[in-house]
Amino acid sequence: MGCEALEREILLIHERLGDRYRNTFTTDPAEIQRLVEEISSSVEAPEEAVRCYVYEYLSLGKLTPFMMDDNLEEIMVVGHGLPVYIFDRIAGMKETDIFLSEAEVRRLIDRIARHNGRKVDSQTPLLDARLPDGSRVNATLPEVSPRGSTITIRKFRREPLTIVDLIRFGTMSTRLASYLWLAVEGLRTKPANILVIGGTASGKTSTLNALSAFVPENERIISIEDVLEISLMHRHWIPLETRPPDSEGNEITMDDLLKNALRMRPDRILVGEVRGEEALTLFTAMNTGHDGCMATLHANSAKETLSRLTSHPMNVPKIMIPALDIIVAQKKQMEGRTLRRRIFEVLEISGTEGDNVLTNTLFKQNPKRGTIEEVLINGRYMQHLSSLSNMSLREIDEELRRRETLLEVMARKRLRMKHIHEVVQLYYRSPEAAVEKLEGFVMGDRPRKKGWLDL
Numbered sequence: 001m002g003c004e005a006l007e008r009e010i011l012l013i014h015e016r017l018g019d020r021y022r023n024t025f026t027t028d029p030a031e032i033q034r035l036v037e038e039i040s041s042s043v044e045a046p047e048e049a050v051r052c053y054v055y056e057y058l059s060l061g062k063l064t065p066f067m068m069d070d071n072l073e074e075i076m077v078v079g080h081g082l083p084v085y086i087f088d089r090i091a092g093m094k095e096t097d098i099f100l101s102e103a104e105v106r107r108l109i110d111r112i113a114r115h116n117g118r119k120v121d122s123q124t125p126l127l128d129a130r131l132p133d134g135s136r137v138n139a140t141l142p143e144v145s146p147r148g149s150t151i152t153i154r155k156f157r158r159e160p161l162t163i164v165d166l167i168r169f170g171t172m173s174t175r176l177a178s179y180l181w182l183a184v185e186g187l188r189t190k191p192a193n194i195l196v197i198g199g200t201a202s203g204k205t206s207t208l209n210a211l212s213a214f215v216p217e218n219e220r221i222i223s224i225e226d227v228l229e230i231s232l233m234h235r236h237w238i239p240l241e242t243r244p245p246d247s248e249g250n251e252i253t254m255d256d257l258l259k260n261a262l263r264m265r266p267d268r269i270l271v272g273e274v275r276g277e278e279a280l281t282l283f284t285a286m287n288t289g290h291d292g293c294m295a296t297l298h299a300n301s302a303k304e305t306l307s308r309l310t311s312h313p314m315n316v317p318k319i320m321i322p323a324l325d326i327i328v329a330q331k332k333q334m335e336g337r338t339l340r341r342r343i344f345e346v347l348e349i350s351g352t353e354g355d356n357v358l359t360n361t362l363f364k365q366n367p368k369r370g371t372i373e374e375v376l377i378n379g380r381y382m383q384h385l386s387s388l389s390n391m392s393l394r395e396i397d398e399e400l401r402r403r404e405t406l407l408e409v410m411a412r413k414r415l416r417m418k419h420i421h422e423v424v425q426l427y428y429r430s431p432e433a434a435v436e437k438l439e440g441f442v443m444g445d446r447p448r449k450k451g452w453l454d455l
């Protein structure tokens with residue numbers, strides 16, 4: 001970038017602009033570009049110097065070019081005298097040749113904290129916050145990270161991953177997607193309670209988000225997260241965010257928000273990440289008739305999930321576990337030189353026997369091909385659904401196939417979020433109209449000539 005060489009020019013721009021951009025802070029690539037153009041037209045300076053000025057004073061300094069790179073998932077400052085690391089969507093973790101001084105990192109952390117109306121200092125050396133473009137960010141000070149202040153940015157995707165993306169990336173099959181579609185909607189009688197589990201950055205939140213698109217639009221959705229990540233097209237959706245303790249120790253926890261959400265007459269509760277006492281509140285809700293709850297949980301297997309749920313600090317009594325219907329287990333793995341997220345197992349809870357929680361495996365990963373394959377569909381959940389909806393298992397299977405065909409076509413046509421939403425929601429009112437609408441889309445959502453691709 002060579003901004004160091006332009007130090008004098010940058011200072012001159014800063015002097016000329018005075019206070020004009022004092023309160024501006026942006027990490028959004030389009031907004032950064034717009035500011036460069038706006039400032040270039042108002043002060044006489046080389047465009048490169050203006051760009052450096054915007055990076056340095058109005059954005060994230062040397063980290064800004066990474067924010068503008070769409071191929072990155074994560075940006076990591078790991079400590080003083082160490083290079084910045086980036087996580088590439090395809091190649092995974094990479095070391096860069098960018099170094100930030102401790103003072104530079106602190107300046108950025110202060111800027112981020114100020115933007116979030118927060119303070120970080122030796123008393124509160126941890127920060128969970130959001131960047132102006134919606135990215136999730138965590139920062140730590142040397143009080144807790146002795147190798148120097150750190151910054152971890154999970155970059156926001158302008159368009160969140162959709163069910164079509166997950167099918168196209170091989171994260172799930174169309175068959176599994178159609179099963180989960182049915183489970184999320186529950187034929188309007190029994191939406192499933194679903195947990196998406198996996199290790200760090202395995203794609204749990206993205207899968208939860210993609211599945212939430214199947215919630216019928218006339219249902220009232222309340223989501224609860226530490227930092228807002230869920231992003232839906234539903235209008236009747238209330239996202240709630242926790243608040244960390246302030247100087248007086250006042251805090252609003254996941255559990256506080258969940259208890260509050262239960263007083264808001266929710267049809268759907270989505271929980272960003274269950275990890276503490278809110279687990280018991282969530283399972284109490286599920287056990288008292290709140291269906292269609294969906295949450296993510298950090299665990300590497302279904303077995304680990306059950307043991308985490310039933311021990312401290314979640315403390316969910318075993319007897320309450322069967323209110324959970326389905327566990328979707330996901331992982332990230334390198335396949336050759338490509339990083340992939342795969343759902344490797346889908347289980348349902350089938351009951352308890354003495355001290356054991358019983359499960360059925362519904363889908364399992366084929367170890368040779370990596371893909372997910374059906375093992376058993378008509379387990380406890382489907383049978384329950386069949387008896388509640390007055391549809392035979394055969395009729396439900398036909399419905400599954402219809403939705404699978406729709407998903408196949410959506411994936412083939414690479415439908416984007418907005419149009420997936422339209423087709424899915426229309427399907428609930430009129431499957432025929434949804435098919436017709438889908439026929440009207442071509443690759444990349446452009447309108448098309450009639451008769452191009454028929455179902």
Ligand SMILES: Nc1ncnc2c1ncn2[C@@H]1O[C@H](COP(=O)(O)OP(=O)(O)OP(=O)(O)O)[C@@H](O)[C@H]1O
Pocket residue numbers: 072073074154155157161166169171198199200201202203204205206207296340341342
């Ligand atoms: N199925 C997928 N295929 C490819 N990339 C994905 C997939 N799912 C998620 N990603 C990408 O991986 C990164 C992590 O995704 P996500 O935030 O959903 O994971 P997570 O498991 O919720 O992470 P955390 O443990 O930090 O909460 C994001 O950059 C996201 O865009």
Ligand SMILES: [Mg+2]
Pocket residue numbers: 204205206272273296
């Ligand atoms: Mg997550």
